[in-house]
Amino acid sequence: MASTNLSMPGRRFVIGVPYGWLLIFFLLPFLILLYISFVDMGNDINPFKPIWDASTGLLKLKYENYWSIFRTGEGGALFQTLYIEAYLRSIWYALCTAVLCLLIGYPFAYFIARSKPSVRPALLMMVMLPFWTSFLLRVYAWKGILADQGVINQFMMAVGLTSEPVQMLYTNVSMLVGMTYVYLPFMILPLYANLVKMDFRLLEAAYDLGTSPFKAFWLITVPLSKAGIVAGFMLVFIPSVGEFVIPSLLGGPENIMIGRVVWDEMFTSNNWPRASALAVVMIGLIVVPLAFYYRYTGEAAEAKH
Amino acid sequence: MKAWFEKHFGKAWLALVYAFLYMPLLFMVVFSFNSTRQDANFTGFSFRWYEALTKDTKIVEGFWLSVQVALVTGVLSAVLGTFAAFVLVRYRRFLGRTAFSGMVNAPLVMPEVVIGLSLLLLMVGAQNVFGWPERGMFTIILGHTLLGMAYGMVVVQSRLLEMNRSIEEAAMDLGARPHEVFFLITLPNIAQGILAAFLLSFTLSFDDVVISEFLSGPGVNTLPQVIFGYARRGINPTIYAAATLLILTVTIVIISYSVWVARQTRKREREIAAATRAGTAAIQPA
Numbered sequence: 001m002a003s004t005n006l007s008m009p010g011r012r013f014v015i016g017v018p019y020g021w022l023l024i025f026f027l028l029p030f031l032i033l034l035y036i037s038f039v040d041m042g043n044d045i046n047p048f049k050p051i052w053d054a055s056t057g058l059l060k061l062k063y064e065n066y067w068s069i070f071r072t073g074e075g076g077a078l079f080q081t082l083y084i085e086a087y088l089r090s091i092w093y094a095l096c097t098a099v100l101c102l103l104i105g106y107p108f109a110y111f112i113a114r115s116k117p118s119v120r121p122a123l124l125m126m127v128m129l130p131f132w133t134s135f136l137l138r139v140y141a142w143k144g145i146l147a148d149q150g151v152i153n154q155f156m157m158a159v160g161l162t163s164e165p166v167q168m169l170y171t172n173v174s175m176l177v178g179m180t181y182v183y184l185p186f187m188i189l190p191l192y193a194n195l196v197k198m199d200f201r202l203l204e205a206a207y208d209l210g211t212s213p214f215k216a217f218w219l220i221t222v223p224l225s226k227a228g229i230v231a232g233f234m235l236v237f238i239p240s241v242g243e244f245v246i247p248s249l250l251g252g253p254e255n256i257m258i259g260r261v262v263w264d265e266m267f268t269s270n271n272w273p274r275a276s277a278l279a280v281v282m283i284g285l286i287v288v289p290l291a292f293y294y295r296y297t298g299e300a301a302e303a304k305h
Numbered sequence: 306m307k308a309w310f311e312k313h314f315g316k317a318w319l320a321l322v323y324a325f326l327y328m329p330l331l332f333m334v335v336f337s338f339n340s341t342r343q344d345a346n347f348t349g350f351s352f353r354w355y356e357a358l359t360k361d362t363k364i365v366e367g368f369w370l371s372v373q374v375a376l377v378t379g380v381l382s383a384v385l386g387t388f389a390a391f392v393l394v395r396y397r398r399f400l401g402r403t404a405f406s407g408m409v410n411a412p413l414v415m416p417e418v419v420i421g422l423s424l425l426l427l428m429v430g431a432q433n434v435f436g437w438p439e440r441g442m443f444t445i446i447l448g449h450t451l452l453g454m455a456y457g458m459v460v461v462q463s464r465l466l467e468m469n470r471s472i473e474e475a476a477m478d479l480g481a482r483p484h485e486v487f488f489l490i491t492l493p494n495i496a497q498g499i500l501a502a503f504l505l506s507f508t509l510s511f512d513d514v515v516i517s518e519f520l521s522g523p524g525v526n527t528l529p530q531v532i533f534g535y536a537r538r539g540i541n542p543t544i545y546a547a548a549t550l551l552i553l554t555v556t557i558v559i560i561s562y563s564v565w566v567a568r569q570t571r572k573r574e575r576e577i578a579a580a581t582r583a584g585t586a587a588i589q590p591a
Contacts, residue, residue, distance in 0.1 A: 010483070015399055018389040018454070022408040025451050029423035032430055108322045111315035123319070125563070130326050133555045134512045136529050137548040140536045141329030144336065147540070151332065154345035181325065213311075242416020244515050249536055259418040259515075266422060276426070279419045286414060 037065055037276035065277035083261060083278060087285065090257040093247075094240035097179040101187035101236045102229065104180065109191035109228075110221070114200070124192065131185045139178050139249050146174045146250075170252035178250040179240055186239075187232040194228025195221075227300060234293050238286055258282055330552055337545035354546040361543060367528035374442060374527060375510040378449040382506035383499050385450065386457020393458070394465040412455040421519030424448050428520065440522035448516040453506025460505060464498030497566060504562065508555075 040062050069083045112123045130138060145151050148165040156162045168174050198221070206216040222229075244259035251257070258278065266275040340349035358364060389409045396402070412420060428444050431437065438444055468491070476486045514529045521530065528547075535541050 011396065014388055015392050015396060015405075018385050018392060018409070019401075019405055021385055021454070022405070025424065025427070025447060026408050026411065029427040032426045033419075033423040036426060104322060104325075107315075107318050111319050114311075114315065125559075126323060127326065129556065129559060130330060132508055132559055133330065133552050134529070134548065136512060136514055136532055136536070137333065137544065137551065138329045140532065140544060141333045141548070143536065144540055144545075145329065145332055149343075149345055151345050181329070184322075184326070238414050239416070242418055244416075244418050245533070248533075259416060262418050262422060263518075266425075272426070275422060279422050282416060283419060286416065290414060 033276050033279060036273055037280050038062055039273050041271055041273050062273070065273045066281070068274065069277060069281060083258075086256060086258045086261045087281070089255070090241050090243075090259070091285070093175060093179065093255075093257065094237045094243075096176055097183055097240045098187075098233050098236040100176060100180040101184050102233065105184055105187035105191055105232065106229070109188050109195055112188075112192055113195035113198070120196070124189075127185050127188055135182060136245060139182065139246055142174065142178050142181065142250060143169060146177065169250065170255075172255065174250040175247060175255050178246045179243065182246065183236040183240060186235040190231040190235060191225065191228040194225045194231075198224050227297070230293065230296060234289065237289065241286060242282060330548075333545040333548040334552065336542060337549040339542060342540065342542060354542040357543045358546045358550075363526065363531050364528065364543070364547060367526050367531040370442065370525065371511050371528040374445050374449065375507045377446050378453050378510035379503040379507035381446070381450045382453030382457040382510075383461075383503040385454040386459075386502045386506070387461045387495070387499055389454060389458040390461035390465055394462055409455055409458050412452050413459070417452075417513075417515035418519075420451060421448065421516045424451070424516070425519045440520060441525040444520040444522075445517050445525075445527065448520045449506070449510040449513055452513070452516065453502075453509055456505050456509060457502030460502045461495060461498040464495045464501075468494050497569065500562075504558070 069081060071078050072081055112120060115123060146168040147153070148167060148169065150169070152168070153162075153165040157165065168177075202220050202224075203216050206220055207213070211219070242259045243257060244263065247255050247257045247260055259282075262275050262278045262282070265271050265278060335347065337354055338350050338352070339347055340351040340353065389405075392399075393406055393409070424444070424447065428438060428440060432439070472494070473486050473490050476490050477483075481489065512529060513527075514533045517527045517530050518533070521527065526534075532544055532547070535544055
């Protein structure tokens with residue numbers, strides 16, 4: 001080490017404390033989760049049976065917890081279970097949320113990036129401020145806003161847009177409004193960070209050469225902000241997949257997402273092994289897009305060199 | 306035409322999105338002063354929901370528990386996050402560095418449900434083996450700190466990367482001991498990041514529902530858990546009153562933090578300018 005400014009025992013301490021903490025509170029719980037996903041459900045006192053069969057001395061891995069996620073019964077129809085439906089629904093809502101955030105957030109970030117440098121910090125601060133106040137309370141407020149007797153319905157009836165309240169709460173509408181609302185800053189910030197560095201003289205050059213603004217936007221601005229779009233998309237998509245609170249408060253019975261299914265399996269059905277298996281599959285669901293993302297950013301970094 | 310469109314469309318878009326972002330906050334502030342339980346009609350001004358708030362023992366107890374949990378989580382996360390950031394930025398080679406960086410970053414992308422579930426399984430396992438810990442405040446703090454540490458690490462890391470190492474080297478050349486360099490040079494330089502890490506993990510902890518729901522024991526409910534319970538049952542303006550007080554607090558804290566940061570930056574710029582002037586004067590005698 002060329003310039004370590006702490007002595008060797010100090011170095012060991014600085015590395016050891018966070019390392020030990022992570023081994024105990026991150027790696028170990030994950031291994032336990034993996035372990036329990038492979039065991040049999042136990043009786044009521046012990047929610048799972050040991051993996052090691054003392055009478056034969058053999059390991060008994062139960063793959064049934066995983067199988068039951070993918071098929072309806074022994075040899076039953078594949079991919080038609082409630083679990084698969086919940087996974088697909090989670091991915092679908094997460095995708096919709098990311099697209100909506102992009103559609104709203106991209107012009108927003110663009111206009112902030114093009115505003116006067118002196119007002120930019122204040123404009124960004126105003127994006128962050130709601131983010132620092134309770135997420136739960138902001139989601140809860142939408143319940144009052146979107147309810148049948150809520151502000152929006154009352155307003156629409158007063159204006160005469162509708163004579164009867166339109167049901168928005170506990171539907172796809174309220175789900176997506178809530179999700180988009182919560183995750184919008186996660187899209188705006190990386191997009192802004194990217195767009196603000198863009199050389200807008202390129203656009204002027206294109207205009208001077210006779211390119212229409214629309215074409216210039218698609219041919220110059222969008223390709224140059226690709227890294228920001230991808231980063232924002234990931235930052236919205238990944239937490240959306242596992243979202244638990246928003247579907248519980250704003251979604252209806254048909255909007256149940258996988259986070260909620262894991263919860264119910266754990267605390268309502270008391271089936272710990274299956275809850276663990278569902279959680280392990282959920283991790284897989286998130287690791288795949290992440291791996292693509294890291295490969296993409298890795299390639300982008302290499303292309304720059 | 307082009308410029309006109311961009312200017313006006315731009316302003317309209319910004320206004321609309323800000324309206325979207327602030328509507329729920331405004332809604333809660335207004336209706337916290339409503340005189341009835343109604344949600345769409347403002348029937349009259351009153352403080353009755355604030356009064357109800359102070360008398361609601363569940364909310365008051367939850368609030369104090371959340372404050373304690375968030376304070377401990379904030380301190381632990383800032384300390385552990387600083388350690389982790391230091392390890393990642395300063396120690397390029399040690400055994401298991403890749404595993405370490407993977408584990409620090411993982412909670413940022415893990416669904417909270419998975420974090421909560423796996424920690425719960427650990428706690429149940431530990432309780433079966435050692436008869437400890439009882440699920441409650443302690444286990445909630447552990448769960449929140451796992452998340453807070455990851456966020457704290459990111460904040461302090463960016464601060465450490467920005468920092469100019471040559472100041473440390475200069476101090477060492479002038480004979481400062483390693484710990485003196487750390488406490489006199491490094492720590493003041495990253496103090497802003499550490500404070501931000503504390504604030505961020507405090508907020509995360511104060512707001513968290515999912516991990517607390519998994520790790521709390523019977524009768525131990527943080528404020529978000531109490532609110533989550535109420536929220537599932539329906540509209541309750543008492544929560545709007547709580548929200549209004551929270552919005553007020555957050556605004557004050559954020560504004561004072563920004564003022565502090567701005568003042569620090571200006572102070573440092575002045576010092577650097579003064580040092581540069583002195584330096585130039587020393588090199589070029591008039």
